[in-house]
Amino acid sequence: MLAHGAAPDRYTFPLALKAAAQAEPLGSPLRLQLHAAAIKRGLALHPFTESALISGYAKASDLGAARRVFEENPHRELGSWNAIISGIAQAGEYKEALALFHELRRGGMVPDDLTMVSIVPACCALGDIGLAEQLHKCILQCQRSGRLDVTLSNALVDMYAKCGRTDLARRMFDRMPVRDVSSWTSMITALATHGEEQGALDMFVNMQREEVPPNRVTMLAVLSACAHGGLVDRGLGLLKEMEDGDIKVVPTIEHYGCMVDMLGRVGRVDEARALVEQRMPMEANVVIWGTLLGACEKHGNVNVGEWAAGRLVDAQPWNDGVYVVLSNIYAAAGMWGEVERVRKIMSERKVMKSPGCSL
Numbered sequence: 001m002l003a004h005g006a007a008p009d010r011y012t013f014p015l016a017l018k019a020a021a022q023a024e025p026l027g028s029p030l031r032l033q034l035h036a037a038a039i040k041r042g043l044a045l046h047p048f049t050e051s052a053l054i055s056g057y058a059k060a061s062d063l064g065a066a067r068r069v070f071e072e073n074p075h076r077e078l079g080s081w082n083a084i085i086s087g088i089a090q091a092g093e094y095k096e097a098l099a100l101f102h103e104l105r106r107g108g109m110v111p112d113d114l115t116m117v118s119i120v121p122a123c124c125a126l127g128d129i130g131l132a133e134q135l136h137k138c139i140l141q142c143q144r145s146g147r148l149d150v151t152l153s154n155a156l157v158d159m160y161a162k163c164g165r166t167d168l169a170r171r172m173f174d175r176m177p178v179r180d181v182s183s184w185t186s187m188i189t190a191l192a193t194h195g196e197e198q199g200a201l202d203m204f205v206n207m208q209r210e211e212v213p214p215n216r217v218t219m220l221a222v223l224s225a226c227a228h229g230g231l232v233d234r235g236l237g238l239l240k241e242m243e244d245g246d247i248k249v250v251p252t253i254e255h256y257g258c259m260v261d262m263l264g265r266v267g268r269v270d271e272a273r274a275l276v277e278q279r280m281p282m283e284a285n286v287v288i289w290g291t292l293l294g295a296c297e298k299h300g301n302v303n304v305g306e307w308a309a310g311r312l313v314d315a316q317p318w319n320d321g322v323y324v325v326l327s328n329i330y331a332a333a334g335m336w337g338e339v340e341r342v343r344k345i346m347s348e349r350k351v352m353k354s355p356g357c358s359l
Helices: 012-023 027-039 047-059 062-072 078-090 095-104 115-127 128-142 150-164 166-174 181-194 196-210 216-229 232-244 253-265 269-281 287-301 302-316 320-332 336-348
Strands: none
Touching: 012 062, 012 196, 027 047, 027 128, 027 253, 047 062, 047 078, 047 336, 078 115, 078 320, 095 287, 115 150, 115 320, 128 232, 150 166, 166 269, 181 196, 181 216, 181 269, 196 216, 216 232, 232 253, 253 269, 253 287, 287 302, 320 336
């Protein structure tokens, strides 16, 4: 562009900065060059460019640079506030994000939906229900249209759920005039997470009745509800519907892992092994092997425990926890010769036992 004599303008730099963030998500040379060029051409403080710079630095985990860009302009527009609040919140600096939000309001600026969507996760992470209710009230006061859009409504459902108030999350959900798959998924996840497994499954039935197709996250929440609620037959039935295509979500390793956990919780570890060996189209990972090994320790299944431990040792020969759990399984079964054998293997392989673990 420059080689052809065309000068970049206020629209060019934001696009170039976005491309730089995709090309160099963690590096900064190109971003620094663009920043310098924007300063040289007097465009660094333009709202579009400034917002793009703040977002780019924040996404690259350079919060110091993001803050400096933000603070250099005493006449900030809402886009710059949104960029810094979002970047700070996504970096886990939740209290700072909330402080910036309050500063924005004290300055007489009216937050928009993007501001609110950016700040709600900070409130979720802090788990402060009083703060959540204040934020909800503020959102309603700042609404220009008088109606919350579906994205912001979903964020509020999630916020109340993460503050432990599924009743308020449900009230928010029920008042939504339009719900998308994220709305249903948020509510199902909220109920499943807080021990209301049957409520989560009833919500899923309502979702199907409304003909809203679930996604991968929805089904993970539903299967998790089955696992934690001991609803084994229901969980296996849903997985079969996914495998057969009746539910249009292809099972991933996370879905199968949830079913292994479900079967392990109720002591059906042989079925869990069969699921891994015969139904999973992908290789199991250490999470699944570890879940199965833990279930074998709880329910005293030596055969499957040895099988799971063998795969874990192949994947993580340095993991002392595998040897300790296998030794515990042997000890519970009175197999003291095998306990001694595990000790010798650890000694030969120079695997050190973590403090506090008995062997």
